[in-house]
Amino acid sequence: MNSLLTNSEGAGTYLKSKRIRLFLFFVGLFAAAALSMAATNYHIEDSFTAIPKVIVWMARNLVPDGKSLTRLPKILDKLFETVLMSVAASVSAAALSFPVALAGSATSCKQRWLMYSARGVASFFRNIPIVAWAMIFLLTFGQSPFTGYVALFFASFGFLARAFIEAIDETAAAPVEALRAAGGSYGHIIFQGVLPSVLPQMVSWVLYMIETNIRSAALVGLLTGSGIGFTFSIYYKSLQYQSASLVVITIVAVVLVIEAVSNKLRRLIL
Amino acid sequence: MALLEVTSLTKYYGDTAALRDISFEVKKGEFVAVIGPSGSGKTTLIRCINRLIPASDGKIIFDKENILNLRGNALRKARAKIGMIFQHYNLVERLSVIENVLHGRLGYKSSLEGMFGVYSEEEKEKAFNIITLLGLDDYVYRRCDQLSGGQMQRVGIARALVQDPRMILCDEPISSLDPSSSKVIMDYLKKIQKEFGITVVVNLHQVDVAKKYAQRILGFNGGSLVFDDEPGELSKKQIYKIYGTEAGELIID
Ligand SMILES: Nc1ncnc2c1ncn2[C@@H]1O[C@H](COP(=O)(O)OP(=O)(O)OP(=O)(O)O)[C@@H](O)[C@H]1O
Numbered sequence: 001m002n003s004l005l006t007n008s009e010g011a012g013t014y015l016k017s018k019r020i021r022l023f024l025f026f027v028g029l030f031a032a033a034a035l036s037m038a039a040t041n042y043h044i045e046d047s048f049t050a051i052p053k054v055i056v057w058m059a060r061n062l063v064p065d066g067k068s069l070t071r072l073p074k075i076l077d078k079l080f081e082t083v084l085m086s087v088a089a090s091v092s093a094a095a096l097s098f099p100v101a102l103a104g105s106a107t108s109c110k111q112r113w114l115m116y117s118a119r120g121v122a123s124f125f126r127n128i129p130i131v132a133w134a135m136i137f138l139l140t141f142g143q144s145p146f147t148g149y150v151a152l153f154f155a156s157f158g159f160l161a162r163a164f165i166e167a168i169d170e171t172a173a174a175p176v177e178a179l180r181a182a183g184g185s186y187g188h189i190i191f192q193g194v195l196p197s198v199l200p201q202m203v204s205w206v207l208y209m210i211e212t213n214i215r216s217a218a219l220v221g222l223l224t225g226s227g228i229g230f231t232f233s234i235y236y237k238s239l240q241y242q243s244a245s246l247v248v249i250t251i252v253a254v255v256l257v258i259e260a261v262s263n264k265l266r267r268l269i270l
Numbered sequence: 271m272a273l274l275e276v277t278s279l280t281k282y283y284g285d286t287a288a289l290r291d292i293s294f295e296v297k298k299g300e301f302v303a304v305i306g307p308s309g310s311g312k313t314t315l316i317r318c319i320n321r322l323i324p325a326s327d328g329k330i331i332f333d334k335e336n337i338l339n340l341r342g343n344a345l346r347k348a349r350a351k352i353g354m355i356f357q358h359y360n361l362v363e364r365l366s367v368i369e370n371v372l373h374g375r376l377g378y379k380s381s382l383e384g385m386f387g388v389y390s391e392e393e394k395e396k397a398f399n400i401i402t403l404l405g406l407d408d409y410v411y412r413r414c415d416q417l418s419g420g421q422m423q424r425v426g427i428a429r430a431l432v433q434d435p436r437m438i439l440c441d442e443p444i445s446s447l448d449p450s451s452s453k454v455i456m457d458y459l460k461k462i463q464k465e466f467g468i469t470v471v472v473n474l475h476q477v478d479v480a481k482k483y484a485q486r487i488l489g490f491n492g493g494s495l496v497f498d499d500e501p502g503e504l505s506k507k508q509i510y511k512i513y514g515t516e517a518g519e520l521i522i523d
Pocket residue numbers: 283286287288306307308309310311312313314315
């Protein structure tokens with residue numbers, strides 16, 4: 001009885017100190033925000049009062065006009081190139097991610113050192129943002145569609161490898177054990193146990209990656225001079241805002257379409 | 271003649287001893303139940319026998335071979351002769367019943383054939399016969415995630431049987447099932463032992479079930495083998511020895 005009492009008291013203090021820490025965290029967060037606004041001369045009220053003006057300006061300059069519409073075929077062409085690039089980057093990254101994920105999952109890899117190195121590699125690639133990849137390859141290869149592809153590829157590789165490792169750890173452990181017990185070889189275990197168990201999740205992640213990459217491709221294209229991002233930057237720099245905004249509208253449309261398609265596919269395979 | 275002969279088997283996880291100096295024999299065609307409280311080493315024992323986990327010390331002679339010395343293909347061959355049945359069935363749930371049952375043949379397959387799931391007519395016929403034997407003939411092409419727990423466990427048994435095993439190891443095969451499915455599963459295990467002469471070693475949490483089905487009971491406590499005899503010899507005193515006094519009282523009531 002006695003020990004029960006002290007236990008509940010202990011839990012009480014534990015929860016209380018947790019609440020206090022949470023409170024201090026938010027106080028700190030607001031203080032940091034206020035400080036950085038002061039330091040950069042940013043006035044939050046100004047941003048809000050500017051909103052009506054912005055809307056008027058947008059209505060006047062960003063609604064595509066007739067001239068920009070004549071450019072639609074060219075824009076769609078570039079957009080198509082961007083979609084293809086995203087698909088290519090996602091699929092090829094997935095092909096590399098799968099063996100790395102096999103090495104990185106405790107379920108399919110019994111060598112500790114190999115598992116940790118594979119996980120390390122995946123985390124390393126995952127934690128470098130795509131914009132950083134774009135800049136690194138911009139310096140290496142210069143402005144070209146290839147640079148854009150490589151940037152998307154590396155960022156996707158890190159993300160997919162981590163996602164696949166988790167999928168294998170979660171869903172394949174039980175069948176792997178059974179096939180091992182039945183005398184299956186490593187190849188049998190991977191092809192008959194791991195692959196069928198995780199395939200739907202893997203496909204789902206690749207679809208997600210394609211969606212994300214189309215979004216990122218616009219941004220990466222700005223930097224690397226490829227695809228739809230490059231088209232956007234040309235119109236923008238030459239002050240043809242109507243055409244630039246048409247680019248944005250088509251990107252949003254394509255992203256929505258791709259999302260709808262991949263949701264359909266997901267429902268089919270799961 | 272002993273089919274399985276375990277001598278001074280010891281298993282450490284780091285510093286904790288999961289099995290301490292275990293020795294026993296299992297005769298060909300025998301039905302053996304392994305009982306003991308949670309954490310007493312039942313799962314560890316079963317998994318050491320087919321080398322899913324490495325033992326720390328001792329000898330395991332199965333069918334005249336020391337399992338602990340085998341590697342590569344020799345280990346695969348030995349595992350093929352030992353079926354295994356799991357508490358959570360461990361099926362590839364997205365695949366059909368027949369595909370899961372055929373996985374039991376992988377121990378006999380070359381790498382390429384097995385990887386792409388190429389099986390002979392003979393193997394397929396065998397799988398069908400066993401599926402029928404287990405009353406699953408209406409579900410041959412059904413995906414396993416659409417089956418009930420009892421049906422999935424029967425698929426697990428079929429997968430083990432298609433291996434042509436000399437022995438079947440079961441790790442709590444009925445712990446996730448309701449009483450009536452549990453009885454069905456235990457009856458199938460008994461039938462397999464009786465009609466095909468396959469040795470069955472089964473971990474159980476239910477002492478009454480162990481007494482009813484087994485010809486011999488092994489009782490574990492804290493990684494030591496504290497009881498090894500016929501069910502009739504499992505007295506109150508012995509149950510206390512295996513489960514401790516408090517849990518023992520619950521079991522006897
Ligand atoms: N992978 C592991 N790492 C460390 N210790 C482990 C591991 N697996 C089991 N153990 C320990 O070994 C001992 C025996 O465990 P085991 O799983 O064999 O018991 P069990 O009799 O099967 O229990 P239960 O009835 O709960 O399934 C326990 O003390 C457990 O904590």
